[in-house]
Amino acid sequence: MKKRIADIISGLLILLFAYTAFSKLADPLHFQAVLSQMLLIKHIAGFISFALPVTELIVCALLLIPNTRISGLYSSFGLLVVFTLYVGYMILFDSHLPCSCGGVLQKLNWTQHLIFNVVFIALSLVDIKLYQPNKKYCCNATAARTATAG
Secondary structure, three states, X not given: OXXXXXXXXXXXXXXXXXXXXXXXXXXXXXXXHHHOOOOOOHHHHHHHHHHHHHHHHHHHHHHHOHHHHHHHHHHHHHHHHHHHHHHHXXXXXXXXXXXXXXXXXXXXXXXXXXXXXXXXXXXXHHHHHHHOOOHHHHHHHHHHHHHHHO
């Protein structure tokens, strides 16, 4: 059951990052234009408008491959934290600017977006916890192999 829940959460993260990446790539000029309005990052808006969707797609790939899933989970958690800090900044200082997320997420106001991100941060943490190997099992399995080998 834990594996099924972990797979569902990973699937949701893949959908989220793939959707937002493709939304940004579908209209890169709009994405760059919105980013260039933001005081803190306007001087690197061109780079971010390319690098961010590519990074999101890399995270999707990490989540899809079983051997790299834990890296993908930590990466998605990190991205979501950065995005949430960005949303918090926008709420405090630039709430008149539009969201640069792309797709239907642009329709959320900043407070709704903050809640959305916090929910996905929580899901990422749950998925990391579920995906971690059971340490008791690992240690007992290692001890059993050592005992039978000696």
